[in-house]
Amino acid sequence: MIDFPEIKRLTEEEFARFAKLIYEESGIYLKETKLTLLSNRLRKRLYALHLDSFSEYYDYIQKLPDKKKEIEALIDVVSTNETYFFRNERQFDALMKHCFPDLAEKKKNERRLRIWSAGCSSGEEPYTIAICVLESMNLFKEWSVEIIATDIAPSVLEFAQKGIYSGRRIEKVPPDLLKKYFTNDPNHPELYAIKDEVKKLVTFKYLNLFKNPYPNQLDIIFCRNVMIYFDKEHQKKLIAGFYASLLKTGYLFIGHSETLHAISDDFSYVKILDSPVYVPKGK
Ligand SMILES: C[S@@+](CC[C@H](N)C(=O)[O-])C[C@H]1O[C@@H](n2cnc3c(N)ncnc32)[C@H](O)[C@@H]1O
Structure with a gap:
């Protein structure tokens, strides 16, 4: 546990200034009830920069000739990055038992999966x-398969590229798959490293969903437990972008607590093996 020096509470006014900046830069919408959470997360930046107050930190950002790097670091500490392997595992059943065979058939001439x-x-x-x-x-022998993985938080992307996991993160990996796709160093029995054959299918890159262009010609989009951090205006922009990026045969997976209701009419809701999946309409 890192011990942070005494820093005064984040005031409501400071909260409002940071919340506005974060919203404008990332679409992440923080309600007033998140004051303590924001305060705890911002402390990490104050500590790293040896600053004594939140106002000082805000002014520091404003005075930077190039704010980009510090804004990235700010969003990095503010974003919620909770995740684990096989989260909502039924969605992966739907992926393997329905979407993959369907796409393997529909794209058998092209042999490309994105x-x-x-x-x-x-x-x-x-x-x-x-x-x-x-x-x-x-299904995909001699296919070109690309998995593009993007996030706004540089530190999680760095972690992802290392590909070493432990504890809760791997709890839901079925034992046979853990054995097959991870290596376990006997000197560090708690650590599991993802094997190269898995790693080489995935390309990680920084992408801010509201500032950078989206990949296109996609067969499947997973955007789970991300939309919940945005307000309706940003959710609508996001889903319109996904619609444009997906091929007409594509699939969209969102989180279990998320919905497209009142956000977009461009997708049909289908239940596949007990999992909600969205498919683009009228492309
Ligand atoms: C809770 S995690 C979800 C991880 C994974 N999709 C899952 O469901 O397990 C939400 C992720 O969305 C990212 N995020 C938030 N706002 C973003 C934005 N504007 N652009 C790109 N990524 C963003 C955060 O950095 C965070 O890593």
Whole structure:
């Protein structure tokens, strides 16, 4: 546990200034009830920069000739990155038992599969998708398979690229798949490193969903547990962007607590093996 020096409480006024900046830069919408959370997360930057107050930090950012790097660091500490392998595992059943066979048939001439994990955090989601692809290799022999994994937080992308996991993050990986796709160093029995055959299917990169262009010609988009951090205006922009990026045969997976209701009419809701999946309409 790191001990932070005494820093005064974040005032409501300071909260409002930071919340506005964060919203404008990332779409992340923080309600007033998040004051303590924001205060705790910002402390890390204050500590790293040896600053004594939140106002000083705000002014420091404003005075920087190039704010980009510090804004990135600010969003990095503010973003919530909770994730684990095989999160909502039924969605991966739907992926393997329905979406993959369907796309393997529909794209058998083209032999190209492009999947985007948008808001991939520390890599557990795109690597789970990659494991599912490898488990379905009978369908995709000699195909070009790309999994593009993006996030706004540089530190989680760095973690993802290392590909070393432990504890809760890997708890839901079935034992046979853990054995097959991870290596376990006997000197560090708690650590599991993702194997190269999984790693090489995934490309990680920085992408701010509201500032950078989206990958296109996609077969599948996973954007789970990301939309919940945005307000309706940003959710609408996000889903319109996904619609444009998906091929007409594509699939969109969102989180279990998320919905497209009152956000977009461009998708049909289908229940596949007990999992909500969205498919683009009228492309
Ligand atoms: C809770 S994690 C979800 C991880 C994974 N998709 C899952 O469901 O397990 C949300 C991720 O969205 C990212 N995020 C938030 N706002 C973003 C934005 N504007 N652009 C890109 N990524 C963003 C965060 O950095 C965080 O890693």
